[in-house]
Amino acid sequence: LIHFKDVDRTYQVGQIKVPALRQINMDIVRGEYVAIMGPSGSGKSTLMNLIGCLDTLTSGEYWLSGDDVSKLTDNELAHIRNRRVGFVFQTFNLLPRANAFRNVELPLIYAGITPRKRKDMALKALESVGLSDRINHKPTELSGGQRQRVAIARALVNNPSIILADEPTGNLDSATGEEILQLFTDLHAAGNTMIVVTHEESVAARAARVVRLLDGRIVSDTLNSHS
Amino acid sequence: LIHFKDVDRTYQVGQIKVPALRQINMDIVRGEYVAIMGPSGSGKSTLMNLIGCLDTLTSGEYWLSGDDVSKLTDNELAHIRNRRVGFVFQTFNLLPRANAFRNVELPLIYAGITPRKRKDMALKALESVGLSDRINHKPTELSGGQRQRVAIARALVNNPSIILADEPTGNLDSATGEEILQLFTDLHAAGNTMIVVTHEESVAARAARVVRLLDGRIVSDTLNSHS
Numbered sequence: 001l002i003h004f005k006d007v008d009r010t011y012q013v014g015q016i017k018v019p020a021l022r023q024i025n026m027d028i029v030r031g032e033y034v035a036i037m038g039p040s041g042s043g044k045s046t047l048m049n050l051i052g053c054l055d056t057l058t059s060g061e062y063w064l065s066g067d068d069v070s071k072l073t074d075n076e077l078a079h080i081r082n083r084r085v086g087f088v089f090q091t092f093n094l095l096p097r098a099n100a101f102r103n104v105e106l107p108l109i110y111a112g113i114t115p116r117k118r119k120d121m122a123l124k125a126l127e128s129v130g131l132s133d134r135i136n137h138k139p140t141e142l143s144g145g146q147r148q149r150v151a152i153a154r155a156l157v158n159n160p161s162i163i164l165a166d167e168p169t170g171n172l173d174s175a176t177g178e179e180i181l182q183l184f185t186d187l188h189a190a191g192n193t194m195i196v197v198t199h200e201e202s203v204a205a206r207a208a209r210v211v212r213l214l215d216g217r218i219v220s221d222t223l224n225s226h227s
Numbered sequence: 228l229i230h231f232k233d234v235d236r237t238y239q240v241g242q243i244k245v246p247a248l249r250q251i252n253m254d255i256v257r258g259e260y261v262a263i264m265g266p267s268g269s270g271k272s273t274l275m276n277l278i279g280c281l282d283t284l285t286s287g288e289y290w291l292s293g294d295d296v297s298k299l300t301d302n303e304l305a306h307i308r309n310r311r312v313g314f315v316f317q318t319f320n321l322l323p324r325a326n327a328f329r330n331v332e333l334p335l336i337y338a339g340i341t342p343r344k345r346k347d348m349a350l351k352a353l354e355s356v357g358l359s360d361r362i363n364h365k366p367t368e369l370s371g372g373q374r375q376r377v378a379i380a381r382a383l384v385n386n387p388s389i390i391l392a393d394e395p396t397g398n399l400d401s402a403t404g405e406e407i408l409q410l411f412t413d414l415h416a417a418g419n420t421m422i423v424v425t426h427e428e429s430v431a432a433r434a435a436r437v438v439r440l441l442d443g444r445i446v447s448d449t450l451n452s453h454s
């Protein structure tokens with residue numbers, strides 16, 4: 001499903017080059033549950049943005065479902081981002097002036113789903129993250145962890161087959177975090193591919209495989225002995 | 228130092244009242260290290276915003292260093308927010324167009340400190356959170372955990388005597404988080420008052436006292452048996 005070959009991603013800040021990812025070689029097959037770990041600044045979010053086609057490689061190859069991503073058209077990339085991949089951002093990225101319901105409904109509008117079906121799907125997604133009693137709140141009228149859960153509901157609402165979650169439990173207490181992890185386990189059991197960035201060992205323990213980054217390189221890629 | 232008596236904070240969303248804090252009674256003396264815990268949405272950030280004079284009570288009393296906060300002038304409140312309290316926000320709240328150095332220097336400009344001294348203090352604060360090699364990066368050119376650390380450096384740069392940190396390690400791996408916790412322990416040993424919101428037991432274990440919230444109420448307030 002996902003094939004990275006000798007991938008580099010180097011940022012430019014003024015005159016300085018920042019090598020965020022160096023020589024990444026990684027394969028993920030359909031239906032896997034992978035945790036990505038590593039210190040702050042090691043390149044985890046950069047890797048997730050590349051997988052989700054939100055950013056482009058500096059060098060190397062990225063093949064998604066047999067397609068060379070560098071050869072895809074803008075339309076094809078938009079289709080991947082909107083339909084095939086659900087992305088939970090580390091910074092949530094909610095629309096500040098729309099309430100929780102409108103934020104979760106947005107991907108369904110892009111997908112051309114009818115208003116009645118959209119309402120049903122968006123309410124179900126918000127219920128699955130425990131926020132049925134906050135659907136009319138705007139992001140500024142929600143707690144940090146509640147905003148994070150709206151971002152999770154939005155990523156899942158259109159049933160994408162690949163779910164990329166960047167630190168999905170960072171703002172959640174252990175009981176609420178546990179509910180989200182159970183949701184991810186159920187999605188994985190249904191055949192979806194889960195890729196989760198985390199710094200919490202308890203979250204990584206749910207994945208079948210752990211990829212560890214250090215200074216932009218993969219330093220280990222092992223099957224999880226816990227799961 | 229901090230005295231809360233029968234404090235309520237109720238938000239208004241359209242026609243609906245949201246009681247975020249109910250009947251909070253709490254005393255914190257100078258030099259304490261308190262952890263505030265509780266489920267997502269239980270009222271932790273609301274409580275921190277009240278302590279830091281960033282928000283006002285709906286009812287009840289708040290006395291800070293013997294002053295009734297409801298009777299303070301805008302100037303006196305600004306002085307508390309800018310000089311006496313260092314606030315690490317759950318959402319970082321960095322200026323997006325300023326680099327890390329400029330963000331950390333800002334409180335020193337408000338405090339009327341000379342440019343040379345400002346530069347020295349800001350660089351020291353960034354070094355204390357491990358970001359000496361990222362001072363020219365803007366927030367969008369930093370990782371999530373790096374942004375969080377810039378927010379911590381900014382809160383500490385002017386040596387406030389009360390430090391309020393809302394989920395300061397949420398985006399940090401355990402080694403980087405440990406460096407921040409050690410920094411907090413050193414600040415506490417120097418006589419500063421530390422109040423930290425966290426959902427991680429390992430962070431709460433460093434505090435001497437744990438206040439637990441549930442649905443806007445304090446359900447327990449106990450000395451920490453671990454520390």
Ligand SMILES: Nc1ncnc2c1ncn2[C@@H]1O[C@H](COP(=O)(O)OP(=O)(O)OP(=O)(O)O)[C@@H](O)[C@H]1O
Nearest residue numbers: 141143144145146238247267268269270271272273
């Ligand atoms: N501006 C607001 N308007 C309306 N409701 C609000 C507002 N801010 C917070 N709330 C509500 O008040 C309750 C407490 O919010 P608060 O941010 O204090 O929780 P928290 O304990 O910090 O949660 P988290 O751990 O998720 O950050 C939440 O249920 C939230 O929906």
Ligand SMILES: Nc1ncnc2c1ncn2[C@@H]1O[C@H](COP(=O)(O)OP(=O)(O)OP(=O)(O)O)[C@@H](O)[C@H]1O
Nearest residue numbers: 011020040041042043044045046368370371372373
């Ligand atoms: N737009 C950018 N421009 C320049 N440098 C960047 C940019 N984005 C990230 N970086 C740098 O690239 C490195 C990797 O960043 P990345 O966000 O991938 O790290 P991360 O592993 O997700 O960290 P965290 O756990 O703190 O979120 C960091 O050192 C960061 O400073």
Ligand SMILES: [Mg+2]
Nearest residue numbers: 045090370371
């Ligand atoms: Mg990141």
Ligand SMILES: [Mg+2]
Nearest residue numbers: 143144272317
């Ligand atoms: Mg909060």
